[in-house]
Amino acid sequence: MTRRIWVITMFPDFFKPLKEVGVVGQVFQGMRGEKFELNTVFLSDYSKKGFKGVDESPYGGGPGMVMRADVLKNALVEGVIKPGNYDEDNFKEEFSVIFTAPRGVVWNSSSCKKFANTYLQKDSKKDLVFICGRYEGVDERFLSRYVDEVYCIGDFVLSGGEIAVMAIIDSSFRFSEGVLGNDQSALCDSFEYNLLEHPQYTRPSEFEGMKVPPVLISGNHKKIEIWKEEMQVEMTTKWRADLLDKEK
Template identity: 40%
Template sequence: MMKIDILSLFPEMFEGVLNTSILGKAAEKGAVSFKVTNFRDFTTNKHNKVDDYPFGGGAGMVLMPQPLFDAVDAVRKEENAKPRIILTSPQGKPFKQQDAEMLSKESSLIFICGHYEGFDERVPEHLVTDEYSIGDFVMTGGELAAMSMIDSIVRLLPGVLGNDTSAVTDSFSTGLLEHPHYTRPADFRGMKVPDILLSGNHEKIAEWRLRESLRRTYERRPDLLIDLELSEQEKKWLNQFECESEEKH
């Protein structure tokens, strides 16, 4: 079972998320356990302050190292393990599907959610093992980022999803965006499902899905194709998409 600890100044933000949908079901199945800790409980000053003014001046308040180091020490002692310690930060490297897959193989994770202007530099430099960002924008705190990463990790644990092949074919898992999906009715207000999906020819359907996955990636996220190794057939399709795009313009 994976153990996920979350250190936050606002633990109540996680109550609904961790007990609902896939995350809640994963906990019920025993695939994962969650514990949210308010690291303010580890302050040693009489006012329970977790932040202070930055040395050298400047706007905003900075989270002090002591409460976070002590909170992590307490979690480590309780779990008797060496968990990966993840800091949510706009300065971290972009969090990708490959990171979720890698972290899903760990037995213990600690997420640190920041607030205010940022962390004392000794936290990312000496305490954490991984620093991630979920996008080039800044939020009030790291809670929502941690929720997003936890969701992407837990859904990859064995037995969590009803269909274990679902995660394998997700967007980014293969390097491409996922192909389009259709369901009943086959004709909705004149908008029809592609005939190939109704043919029952599984080989042709698989080919169509791969081609459309490549097309969608080319149209929406061409940056993903830069370092991707393509087959000869995929290169032919890509050339076809490029020609079609030039004709439209």
């Protein structure tokens, strides 16, 4: 059975490359892993005034505009629930609604794996609906009523939620069974065990006077593994010492 991911957004064109290019694009084309389809829902289609009707000035004053709860609900019902043939009374049993915001759970290797294990494996039951915020924010009433999980991809501000949602989809699919050619690839990536990945080398064996470390061409697999582990610690100490503090 094909699993479905829906994205409610002001800019659906953001997601065209995600569906067509790279490893994740192959997932949505049915070439890797479980069968998933990605559907974008253009928020403006569910506003009576089109593009200009999706937001309003905030109550209480302040800069920027706030995305309207009623328009977002209309997009959820008319753009997801009905065309997806979900149960209007029990849709919470059929999909989870995800939002990105500074208040959310920090998106890191741990939360990414947990998310993938919950939603992107063979025995996962629920589809996913992502809400892409824009402008000053989203009416809190919609968030409190309809959103199930909130994630934050970092302590910085983007112009909208599209890039954050794509980052979540791309990174979590790496932990979905059958997506990577070698399932061990994700387990050897940076941030596993709070360490960066060791340096990588390939042909030619010498480049601008720099040679590949001799141990890597020695054929001694035990020494190679020891070198990799030592280099992980060295790279982490040099570039991301804060990760080592998490082990304490």
